[in-house]
Amino acid sequence: MTGFCQPVKPDTAATFTNPLLQSGPDPWVIQDGGVYYYMATTGHNITLRKTRAMSALAAAPATVVWTPPAKGPNARDIWAPELHRLDGKWYLYYTAGSSDSIHPQHTFVLENTAADPTTGTWVNKGQIRDTAADHFAIDGTIFSYKGQRYFIWSGHNGKDNVQRLYIARMKNPWTLATRRVEIAAPRYAWEKNGINEGPEILLNRQQDVFLVFSVSGCWTDDYALGLMRLKKNADPMVAANWTKMPEPILTGKPENGAFSPGHNGFFTSVNGKEDWIIYHANSRAGQGCGGQRNPRMQRLTWDRNGLPVIGGPVKIGEPQHKPAGE
Template sequence: MPTFFRRLLPLTLLALTLACQKAAVSVAPVTPPSTTTTFTNPLLPAGPDPWVIRRGDVYYYMHTTGNNLVIRKTAKMSELGSAVSTVVWTPGPNQRDIWAPELHFFDGKWYIYYSADPLCCDGHRINVLENASADPTTGTWVDKGRIAVPGQDLWAIDGTVLEQNGKRYLLWSGHEVASSPVQRLYIAEMSNPWTLVAPRVELSHPEYSWEQIGSPAVNEGPEVLRHADKTFIIYSASHCSTDDYALGMLTAAATADPLKPTAWTKTATPVFVKNPAGRAFGPGHNSFFQSKDGTEDWILYHANPQPGQGCGDNRSPRMQKFTWNADGTPNFGPPVATGTALPKPAGE
């Protein structure tokens, strides 16, 4: 073979090899998007006190971690398990046992209400953080301090906000006096997202037998649900250490003064209870959201998969669609069994 061709051959082979490699890269298969139309509960292995809020096309989710505040961000609630998770706040040395965080959006800013033990004063109080960023997983969270009724700085947890008649009100679970461990539901008007106006008003206390299982007797985790001309407060009752933790309901007209106890009617029986066959023990501490297309109502709650697991991290977040009764009240049905294939929320 002439010298010229001996020198050209290796270069030709190299060029062919590179061309083949380039072609191989350019035709690499693309994984098609998931076509799964169902999901199963639980959404996460653990997640007590689940909360979700939708802003635009994004759902922001939080639950109790015990030692910090974490926001999960997802476009689809059925894919919460793969959502991006961001630690947005870690307490200083003067707080512990961080419980029941809720994320709200008021007047162009984000607020987180959370419960914490300040290592004094008979235990937990409700605190508020503020963030002016459009995305609550970014920006700076500013501590707005403890929120309490003036002159009544008592044990308090599970703060949430009711908006009615152009005003805002804080709902929470608290003690009547420092020496009483019974948990009652209270409401107070807000002058801004971190300040209450006295006085507080009691809306509910444990009175039925199903509200008094375990010690102490408990009404806690109030959550607001609106439908047609009614406002509902769905709350958790009996102690979380029992399998009989369940949901109760208060009902008022959507135009009523929520500070008047007589405006609220308490349902005499629980509206959501355990389902042992479905591995749902102690279901409660819920929140609500609508499907992506706005046509479906969903309840998000925690439950234990086995009996006797109490108030710990075995409580996992679950969700299911619910309907409305002819009288306008919600019909949650029983907790759906874990592992059951459920249709994803409409629009996902």
Template sequence: MGKLVFRRSYIVSLMALMLSCSETKKATDYPPPDKVTTFYNPLLGSGPDPWVYKKDGSFYYMHTMVNSIAIWKTRAISELGKAPVKTVWTPPASGNNTKNIWAPELHFLQGKWYLYYTAGATTNLATQRCFVLENPNPDPTTGSWTDKGKLADPLGDYFAIDGTILEYKDKLYFIWSGQISGTDISQRIYIAEMENPWTLKSSRVQLSFPQYDWEKKGSAVNEGPEVLKNPAGNVFVVYSGSNCATDDYGLGMLRLKENGDPLNAADWTKSPVPVFTKSINNNVFGPGHNGFFKSRDDKEDWIIYHANVQSGQGCGGTRSPRIQRFTWKSDGTPDFGEPVDVSQKLTKPSGESE
């Protein structure tokens, strides 16, 4: 696992720079949005692997914290720095989900909240797997979380990280980054149909592997898959390619053909070039591990991602969460543009200054 260990070699610096999760304010007591119409990136000083989920007028945010999972709750994602935060889960003292808590994602499915995350049994990264928690409370910052266990294909139970959900044609699918065997160290994108939000129904199917030069900088990596649907309902999976310790960490994209079968790899088309990359002019390096959300009034599409402000800062706690609006091209594909400089004043997402 030499390359994999290198890929996460900045974990020590990440732990040193973890944000404090003070519970001095309840997560339900957030302030109303400011009337100011602009904001600046980053949203927080540190926040690798950021995730946003919007429901009932509230934004729920989380990121990798290594030894716990916390949720920020706000009515204005552009004002995340003022939002209250609550630690909702800490790992058990022993077991297969005690170390290296990465990439948490919150999803509301079938009337309950589910929280998907990556963890390992030891500091050996080969033990990293995907897990899920369940909470029936309407507000995920309250109530209790039940451990629903590990999500894995028993015939392919190897290194697995960065799980996410695809809802498509009344079915649920789990998509993640994993390895083809216990000895292979290249990271691939896999998908499986789900029986329910905590159980896989089918065997895994490989959707993508690092085949282009831009996906192999530092090491061969496809990770952080995230689902995006255009206004017509077409499905995309946007993923991160190359080693996260490099400046060239960036986003690639898969597209499912119209009315395609997500479990049929032939129904997916892969872009040969990245769709979102570093900007030397704007001092944005290693932009990746993204998510997507609608503005508060559902009128705009936004991307959230992490990036560094200097070259060579790598895969640690210097990565900060940023957001920017994106649009759609005439062929239905997203146009993410260029990652913006943190000195650039941006207009808040629609509905946040009302």
């Protein structure tokens, strides 16, 4: 006997490690019928992975569900796809442009009536836009609240290149019903390079509404996540009803191999009791906006005030308990 206890090794069958894949910028996940559908930016198509265990994402088959046309407004730079189940159909929202210049980037919609989005036919529903302010518009997401559906995205105001966050009510899954309203613009020192992008809605158990967004430019090591909160039971179309927190909620941690964490999604564990965040990060400094950005996930918790607590990025290779139920 040595007189002291050896450290307990984690049960590898009950753990996983980050990164989930070697590449996967702008990761996003949706759950439906006990199945997770994962997607990320490829640049040249939209690919879905289907799995019942997010910790086993690397083993999930990848299916290319849509390839852009050779020419046209949605032919190049396919970014940040999001899959949503609306009115009994599947919709894919994605950013694309007509050339390799990012300036003509806009958001487009695809529709699929199949029960499984990795099958069936994806029909082009065109560009979703505010026709009176048809400027640079990327990273669109859907927000359903009090019986109304909203579209939130990052865009320009037509006067400068600052990326702001906008919201509009929706007429249907591919058409806006109102003019856009600006709800956020960079204001703090950590929101460098004039960028607010990648908006994602997060709800706590009390159904308080939060908006998580990315800042500072993916080409820098300063990319990070910020947080906004909607006033209780307030109209999300009123900018004053949103409060931006003065500090970021997720930043890089070089000692953990996490640079420029951002552009995230959220999901719950199989049993519905745990909240998780999925985001991308670079493993080394200076890797910028390329394919080296890899998807990572970790559990998030809530403080006594109902605010999300993410902590720092978990270290590459550090065992984490799998989401409950996997």
